[in-house]
Amino acid sequence: MHCFLSYCMNIQQLTSISRAELLTAIVAFLIILVLVMTSRLSRLSGNDAIVFPVESQLTFTQLSGLDELEMKLDSVGVKYQPNELRWAATLLGWRKYQRGSYKFEGALSYNAFLSKMTRGIQDPVEIIILPGTSIRRVSESVSSKLHFEEEEFMAVFSDSAFLNTKQLSKEQLFGRMLPDTYLTYWTRSPKEVVNQILREFDKRVIDQHEGRFQELGYTPDEIVTLASIVEWEAKISEEKPVISGLYWNRLNRGMLLQADPTVNYALGERRRLLFEDYEFDHPFNTYVNKGLPPGPITNPSLSTIEATLYPQDHDYLYMVANPEGGHVFTKTFREHQRESEKWRNWLREQYRIKRQQEALQSN
16 A cells, blocks of 8 residues: 555656545545455355356366356356456356256356356256166167267166176166166266166165065066066056956966067067067067066066056956057957957958048048
8 A cells, every 4th residue: 555655646746636636536546446346246245146047057078167167158048247257266266167967047156156066066967767668768868868878878788797796687687777767967877877776676676575576486577577568568557457467367377478568579679460470489479488588578667567566366368459558358268369359350440441541642
């Protein structure tokens, strides 16, 4: 301050301004300086320094700086003052941002906004595992939300070392991908995500129904295998315990399961089956191999697993699709033949109507 006053006195001598004018100028300068500093400090500690009109996600693929941060803010349409942001980041020491995914919404202070990313305090990301799907589709869905590629997630199911540590086959591992919505972190690896889902399977299936597995005399993976067939068959939820009971009846009588979904799985596609398809030589084809297939053909939902563990008690041994999307259940093969003929007649009529409509459209 002494140097500043000496500088001002020199200016007075050189410019011939009065002492009163000089003091007025000094006071005005100090007031402006105080106002600017007060405003800056107020912005620094204020809770509305930066505002996100809608929930926004900022994702950093690597350790990043202010240039990358500004590009992210511009990409989500946040209005801010670049110079002030840089001043605040430098003063607070929050200038490097950890790899990860961060969600923001509403008004925030610079400290709250910047420190979250510098400390790497990520927000969880939602991933959805659907029932009755495939490894590829789950891989597509999960990888679209996290940092890795689809092929990296798929590779876990073919990793022999990983499978050996779990004592599971590829099909058994996928059968345990329990359908649900999971919260996980963007930076987690494919194996970490798989392990998270496996822990949920253990908690909600194995731990919850341990006594029932022992009562039935089947392992969890055998139950999941049967449940995976029920999952593919049941388009109507209420039919799950009925279909489960039907397959249990066939197993207990030593009959072939004769489950169409296992043939589809063996063929590698879901389509209407031809007569020759049922004779396809494959370990998963339950028309030619007795008992359960070697593993699950898909990942069943918890409700399907529970319907398999606690089937409906009945005498049905056969079923055939009906026009409503469900099934007609029968006890004898003769009844089954009659219902199958009704179904074939209905299909033929649908094809006839379709061809008729296509002919009209082409004219």
